[in-house]
Amino acid sequence: MIPEIGHFLLWLAMGVALVIGVVPMAGAARGRADWMALARPASYLLAALVTGASACLMASFLGNDFSVLYVASNSNSMLPTEYRIAGFWGGHEGSLLLWVQMLVIWMVAVGLFSRHLPREVLSRILAVMGLVSVGFLLFMLLTSNPFDRLFPPAPDGRDLNPLLQDPGMVAHPPMLYMGYVGFCVAFAFAIAALIGGNLDATWARWTRPWTTVAWMFLTIGIALGSSWAYYELGWGGWWFWDPVENASLMPWLLGTALIHSLAVTEKRGSFKNWTVLLAILAFSFSLLGTFLVRSGVLSSVHAFATDPRRGLFILAFLTIVIGSSFSLYAWRAPTVGLGARFALFSKETALLANNVLFMVAAGAVLLGTLYPLILDALGLGKISVGPPYFDSVFMPLMAPTFFLMGVGPMARWKETSVPDLAQRLRWALGVTVVAAIGTGWLAGSIHLVATCGLLMSFWIFSSVATDFWERVRPEGKGFAELRRRVGQIPRALAGMMVAHIGVAVFCFGVTMVKTYEVESDVKMAVGDSTTVSGYQFTFQGVKNVQGPNYEATRAQIEISKGGSKVSELHPEKRVYRVQQNPMTEAAIAPGFTKDLYVSMGEEVEGGAWIIRVYVKPFIDWIWGGCMLMALGGLMAVSDRRYRRKGGVAA
Amino acid sequence: MKYLRFLVPLIVFFGLVGFLFKGLFLDPKEVPSPLINKPAPAFSLALLDKPDTTFKRDDMLGKVWLLNVFASWCVACREEHPLLVEFSKSKMLPIYGLNYKDERMAGMKWLATFGNPYDASLFDHDGRVGIDYGVYGVPESFLIDAKGVIRYKQIGPFTVEAIETKLIPLVQQLKKEAGNG
Numbered sequence: 001m002i003p004e005i006g007h008f009l010l011w012l013a014m015g016v017a018l019v020i021g022v023v024p025m026a027g028a029a030r031g032r033a034d035w036m037a038l039a040r041p042a043s044y045l046l047a048a049l050v051t052g053a054s055a056c057l058m059a060s061f062l063g064n065d066f067s068v069l070y071v072a073s074n075s076n077s078m079l080p081t082e083y084r085i086a087g088f089w090g091g092h093e094g095s096l097l098l099w100v101q102m103l104v105i106w107m108v109a110v111g112l113f114s115r116h117l118p119r120e121v122l123s124r125i126l127a128v129m130g131l132v133s134v135g136f137l138l139f140m141l142l143t144s145n146p147f148d149r150l151f152p153p154a155p156d157g158r159d160l161n162p163l164l165q166d167p168g169m170v171a172h173p174p175m176l177y178m179g180y181v182g183f184c185v186a187f188a189f190a191i192a193a194l195i196g197g198n199l200d201a202t203w204a205r206w207t208r209p210w211t212t213v214a215w216m217f218l219t220i221g222i223a224l225g226s227s228w229a230y231y232e233l234g235w236g237g238w239w240f241w242d243p244v245e246n247a248s249l250m251p252w253l254l255g256t257a258l259i260h261s262l263a264v265t266e267k268r269g270s271f272k273n274w275t276v277l278l279a280i281l282a283f284s285f286s287l288l289g290t291f292l293v294r295s296g297v298l299s300s301v302h303a304f305a306t307d308p309r310r311g312l313f314i315l316a317f318l319t320i321v322i323g324s325s326f327s328l329y330a331w332r333a334p335t336v337g338l339g340a341r342f343a344l345f346s347k348e349t350a351l352l353a354n355n356v357l358f359m360v361a362a363g364a365v366l367l368g369t370l371y372p373l374i375l376d377a378l379g380l381g382k383i384s385v386g387p388p389y390f391d392s393v394f395m396p397l398m399a400p401t402f403f404l405m406g407v408g409p410m411a412r413w414k415e416t417s418v419p420d421l422a423q424r425l426r427w428a429l430g431v432t433v434v435a436a437i438g439t440g441w442l443a444g445s446i447h448l449v450a451t452c453g454l455l456m457s458f459w460i461f462s463s464v465a466t467d468f469w470e471r472v473r474p475e476g477k478g479f480a481e482l483r484r485r486v487g488q489i490p491r492a493l494a495g496m497m498v499a500h501i502g503v504a505v506f507c508f509g510v511t512m513v514k515t516y517e518v519e520s521d522v523k524m525a526v527g528d529s530t531t532v533s534g535y536q537f538t539f540q541g542v543k544n545v546q547g548p549n550y551e552a553t554r555a556q557i558e559i560s561k562g563g564s565k566v567s568e569l570h571p572e573k574r575v576y577r578v579q580q581n582p583m584t585e586a587a588i589a590p591g592f593t594k595d596l597y598v599s600m601g602e603e604v605e606g607g608a609w610i611i612r613v614y615v616k617p618f619i620d621w622i623w624g625g626c627m628l629m630a631l632g633g634l635m636a637v638s639d640r641r642y643r644r645k646g647g648v649a650a
Numbered sequence: 651m652k653y654l655r656f657l658v659p660l661i662v663f664f665g666l667v668g669f670l671f672k673g674l675f676l677d678p679k680e681v682p683s684p685l686i687n688k689p690a691p692a693f694s695l696a697l698l699d700k701p702d703t704t705f706k707r708d709d710m711l712g713k714v715w716l717l718n719v720f721a722s723w724c725v726a727c728r729e730e731h732p733l734l735v736e737f738s739k740s741k742m743l744p745i746y747g748l749n750y751k752d753e754r755m756a757g758m759k760w761l762a763t764f765g766n767p768y769d770a771s772l773f774d775h776d777g778r779v780g781i782d783y784g785v786y787g788v789p790e791s792f793l794i795d796a797k798g799v800i801r802y803k804q805i806g807p808f809t810v811e812a813i814e815t816k817l818i819p820l821v822q823q824l825k826k827e828a829g830n831g
Binding site: 273277280281284291311312315318319322323326327329330333334370373374377521523573581582584601602603610 | 653656657659660663664666667669670671672673674701753754755756758759
């Protein structure tokens with residue numbers, strides 16, 4: 001009964017979404033207050049219906065209802081409860097429902113926090129979001145119903161993919177989708193402004209916090225996914241340039257550009273066309289990512305039962321949404337005036353270059369992701385594009401971006417003097433060079449590529465520090481004055497500094513781990529030990545362990561340094577009972593300056609095992625950097641001007 | 651004219667849609683190999699079951715042999731596998747497995763479970779050799795002649811028909827060529 005209720009709620013939701021998409025939009029066009037008044041309550045109703053449907057699916061998972069096909073494919077009676085929850089978004093149908101669920105949460109948020117918006121604007125925004133949810137609800141109902149019944153019911157479920165049975169996977173998809181879908185708000189604001197013709201600084205001010213919050217969730221989601229890959233895939237990598245990862249990186253890059261572009265539009269009234277285009281693009285890439293991941297065009301080799309109807313449906317939806325947005329853009333954008341003029345050397349120029357660089361980076365990722373498909377479609381043969389392409393394209397794009405990250409915040413609006421800027425940043429530059437070379441020297445060897453990475457990282461650190469010092473430098477009154485000045489820094493500005501420091505931390509982690517990680521694959525019998533980077537790893541044997549739904553062989557490895565025990569690690573080889581896939585469960589002793597990472601290879605003769613040992617310097621800084629970026633976003637949205645009642649006041 | 655530039659995103663997008671649309675109907679298995687009648691790319695790989703033993707392409711010069719790409723995660727390989735096991739009993743030619751983008755343990759376990767038709771299996775963990783050979787989907791098989799030239803490529807699983815009508819006659823012909831040359 002519960003699945004039928006869920007299915008019915010989805011149809012009701014679809015009807016309500018259609019009403020939201022049409023009536024308030026028409027109301028805004030004709031100035032009918034009663035039609036527009038529908039937008040907010042109808043959005044709340046839509047959210048209640050979709051949440052009800054999600055609750056039905058969740059209940060089917062928690063109640064082990066294997067007469068529901070989706071539950072039978074993604075769960076099992078022996079599956080621990082937290083993974084039954086994760087099973088909700090472990091497959092195609094549930095991911096879509098999660099998508100719509102996130103969308104309606106955003107709609108409710110817009111309804112609650114945008115009371116100060118003019119009626120027409122709010123109606124159009126909610127109508128656009130309603131239309132997007134119509135598309136996804138239809139997609140679900142026509143091709144991917146999560147509530148389809150299985151007759152006769154399965155005696156037990158096929159189990160959740162063991163790779164996904166991990167605490168990180170419980171939180172990663174909701175975070176990621178919250179971010180992905182969150183760009184729909186900025187998109188809806190942009191479309192509403194294009195229709196209404198009120199593309200101005202006020203519009204940018206309204207859009208900014210929404211974009212930042214979505215970006216924050218996306219940052220956390222991507223970081224969680226990357227750390228999951230690090231400890232779950234068992235070979236110590238943290239980013240693979242896989243199409244699925246790229247699908248989340250592209251909206252992130254565009255979202256980052258959008259955040260910066262919005263700042264210019266709000267402060268100077270310039271870049272309106274850029275900003276609106278980026279708002280459309282960021283969400284378009286979220287949709288495109290959904291298409292790439294869900295249609296099977298890229299993973300067709302591995303997807304044996306992809307339904308071509310699904311691919312066609314999303315492509316049609318994509319064409320309608322993005323095609324009509326770009327048409328609207330082509331029609332309305334030429335009438336949008338240019339903002340204030342600015343000189344060649346100015347903050348505006350730095351931010352414009354930033355926009356271009358991020359867009360090119362997103363384009364490069366898109367090209368690398370689609371290149372095999374495009375060549376194939378043109379009949380030019382088939383190739384695989386792997387990390388070598390992305391590494392060689394990305395680094396040259398990031399270098400100028402990171403350079404600008406130091407200069408941009410210190411440049412003045414309108415016009416800045418280059419000699420003055422150079423004068424202010426000379427200490428930062430000196431510190432950067434010394435620190436980069438010094439770090440290489442301390443780490444034992446100086447590499448060209450590593451030095452480039454370190455230069456970028458220290459450049460950001462030292463220029464942010466310079467910027468900070470210039471703002472708080474006391475003028476002769478000593479310490480009390482300093483504290484007062486620190487307190488005066490607006491949260492938005494402090495957020496930017498923290499986020500930029502996050503980038504520096506991230507860049508430092510990436511460089512250090514890429515250059516100085518040490519790995520060793522050794523055959524070890526019981527009692528053998530091996531020394532990597534001064535740490536002695538001793539293999540003390542294996543034992544069999546029973547998990548709730550798997551059997552594991554667990555190794556015991558003692559780590560010591562200079563004769564004293566540092567840690568003891570227990571990597572596992574697991575075989576999940578239902579799907580019988582072997583899984584490698586790495587064991588990690590995390591540390592501030594390095595991770596000690598051990599995973600099990602295969603058993604060789606005589607009870608010996610191949611053991612893979614890594615020492616990964618500063619790898620946790622990668623995710624620490626991402627968390628700082630997200631924290632910076634949080635600080636920026638908590639800025640006083642967003643908390644002020646009414647919020648519109650300049 | 652100045653308005654035209656605002657149309658650029660739309661035009662680029664429609665171009666993209668065209669490719670994506672075509673992509674939906676492409677069968678990645680239907681790709682002719684540009685490697686046919688070209689020398690097989692050189693490689694040197696560790697054996698799946700003996701990480702300390704390497705195997706090179708040149709080790710097989712002078713022999714007609716079959717290189718079969720497989721992986722434990724590949725469903726279609728499981729379909730093909732009994733046929734290969736059966737065919738290997740005829741001892742017609744050496745068959746080598748290329749364990750593609752797999753985990754060593756998983757690959758070995760898979761062979762232990764479903765039977766091992768290979769004279770030896772090579773461990774291509776990161777798929778480098780697979781890329782050199784233009785491997786797109788697993789399984790794929792390459793028939794390589796005595797001079798180290800690829801003469802035939804089977805994309806997707808072998809069928810009884812493909813083995814009888816294509817593989818066996820070609821192997822016989824190649825062996826004759828090798829004998830004469």
